[in-house]
Amino acid sequence: MHDRLIQLNAEYAASIDDDRLEDWPGFFTENCLYRVTTRDNYRRGMPAGLIYADTRDMLADRVLSLRKANVYETQSYRHVIGMPRILPAPSDRGPKVATSFVVMRINRQGHTDIFASGEYLDIIETHGDAMLLRERDVVCDSSRIDTLLALPL
Amino acid sequence: MHDRLIQLNAEYAASIDDDRLEDWPGFFTENCLYRVTTRDNYRRGMPAGLIYADTRDMLADRVLSLRKANVYETQSYRHVIGMPRILPAPSDRGPKVATSFVVMRINRQGHTDIFASGEYLDIIETHGDAMLLRERDVVCDSSRIDTLLALPL
Amino acid sequence: MHDRLIQLNAEYAASIDDDRLEDWPGFFTENCLYRVTTRDNYRRGMPAGLIYADTRDMLADRVLSLRKANVYETQSYRHVIGMPRILPAPSDRGPKVATSFVVMRINRQGHTDIFASGEYLDIIETHGDAMLLRERDVVCDSSRIDTLLALPL
Numbered sequence: 407m408h409d410r411l412i413q414l415n416a417e418y419a420a421s422i423d424d425d426r427l428e429d430w431p432g433f434f435t436e437n438c439l440y441r442v443t444t445r446d447n448y449r450r451g452m453p454a455g456l457i458y459a460d461t462r463d464m465l466a467d468r469v470l471s472l473r474k475a476n477v478y479e480t481q482s483y484r485h486v487i488g489m490p491r492i493l494p495a496p497s498d499r500g501p502k503v504a505t506s507f508v509v510m511r512i513n514r515q516g517h518t519d520i521f522a523s524g525e526y527l528d529i530i531e532t533h534g535d536a537m538l539l540r541e542r543d544v545v546c547d548s549s550r551i552d553t554l555l556a557l558p559l
Numbered sequence: 560m561h562d563r564l565i566q567l568n569a570e571y572a573a574s575i576d577d578d579r580l581e582d583w584p585g586f587f588t589e590n591c592l593y594r595v596t597t598r599d600n601y602r603r604g605m606p607a608g609l610i611y612a613d614t615r616d617m618l619a620d621r622v623l624s625l626r627k628a629n630v631y632e633t634q635s636y637r638h639v640i641g642m643p644r645i646l647p648a649p650s651d652r653g654p655k656v657a658t659s660f661v662v663m664r665i666n667r668q669g670h671t672d673i674f675a676s677g678e679y680l681d682i683i684e685t686h687g688d689a690m691l692l693r694e695r696d697v698v699c700d701s702s703r704i705d706t707l708l709a710l711p712l
Numbered sequence: 713m714h715d716r717l718i719q720l721n722a723e724y725a726a727s728i729d730d731d732r733l734e735d736w737p738g739f740f741t742e743n744c745l746y747r748v749t750t751r752d753n754y755r756r757g758m759p760a761g762l763i764y765a766d767t768r769d770m771l772a773d774r775v776l777s778l779r780k781a782n783v784y785e786t787q788s789y790r791h792v793i794g795m796p797r798i799l800p801a802p803s804d805r806g807p808k809v810a811t812s813f814v815v816m817r818i819n820r821q822g823h824t825d826i827f828a829s830g831e832y833l834d835i836i837e838t839h840g841d842a843m844l845l846r847e848r849d850v851v852c853d854s855s856r857i858d859t860l861l862a863l864p865l
Binding site: 413420512 | 797
């Protein structure tokens with residue numbers, strides 16, 4: 407279980423960092439929940455502060471928009487993902503998992519900065535051999551979120 | 560063994576990053592050694608250059624002081640912890656383990672910088688099902704240490 | 713297999729970060745391939761853009777040069793290495809593996825910045841109990857590469 411979660415996150419990150427965004431929705435279940443918010447908003451009960459999608463199709467639409475905007479032409483990303491912690495109380499659907507992440511951004515001039523850090527709060531579903539994200543709440547540490555945040559985290 | 564060390568570090572980091580500092584002393588044995596120093600000092604044989612505590616109670620006192628000072632109101636932290644390396648020569652008490660870490664700091668304005676990096680040098684004790692830190696030397700790469708370093712690393 | 717790859721990368725990183733550079737060539741096979749390039753060059757089919765070595769002896773020579781130049785007197789490094797992804801198509805020699813990395817640099821004044829990030833693209837050979845790097849392509853995200861890049865990554 408633990409090893410497969412680690413693998414899931416490594417593949418998830420590589421799809422973004424290698425600019426294979428079209429693969430990214432495939433890590434989610436058909437009906438899913440992908441939300442991005444800040445830590446402050448999350449604690450105030452606003453988990454969908456910045457981005458909200460509840461089907462895999464919505465995620466695919468998001469990728470299409472990004473391709474049109476050519477965001478990936480001008481910069482690239484590098485994820486560092488920590489070890490998953492399986493939380494004591496599972497959901498109806500499957501285990502709840504919390505995982506730290508940090509994302510670096512490398513701009514066209516070659517400068518690297520820390521783009522975002524925070525925690526993934528996931529609900530995991532197992533479909534045969536595959537593990538999929540039923541829910542991924544991306545809770546960002548920083549309250550100052552870049553306007554480019556339409557990018558997958 | 561290896562998996563449990565990874566889990567220990569993930570839980571340890573989460574207690575700090577989630578601002579559950581009161582849980583932090585619980586990762587150590589009753590009589591323990593928690594020391595923070597710089598790499599330069601460590602090589603000169605000064606492992607207790609900056610912070611020294613040798614009981615779990617001292618660690619709890621440290622947390623109380625931090626709460627009074629409200630340090631966590633103004634910033635947050637994000638650990639990235641590498642894979643533990645079990646060193647060839649164990650101690651009398653249990654295995655010696657070395658593990659890289661990097662800690663990001665996110666300030667109230669939302670700016671993120673690298674707060675500290677370095678290596679944990681641990682002696683691990685196993686108590687029934689639990690793994691505890693008998694010793695944790697936090698050896699920081701940088702010689703310039705922030706005055707806020709009373710914070711757990 | 714997966715656990716041993718993780719261990720290999722942890723030991724590899726520690727040899728550099730602990731300034732035990734003389735141990736570094738020992739992670740490669742006698743005849744090997746160590747190349748450093750940028751992501752842009754790699755995509756253009758130029759995997760040897762910056763550094764090229766094809767024997768363990770060449771790597772040892774590189775370390776000797778670094779010692780003469782005293783580069784490690786003035787700064788230190790800290791690797792953060794992600795989880796290895798075993799790629800679907802193996803090579804003749806052994807499995808192909810892709811692994812994210814980020815390297816921090818700490819200068820003498822104690823300032824830390826992100827020195828490099830990118831991906832290791834490896835071919836792994838197993839010799840008895842040991843796993844060795846038959847090939848390691850270091851593909852850096854940034855096109856702006858520091859002139860000190862003779863340093864192992």
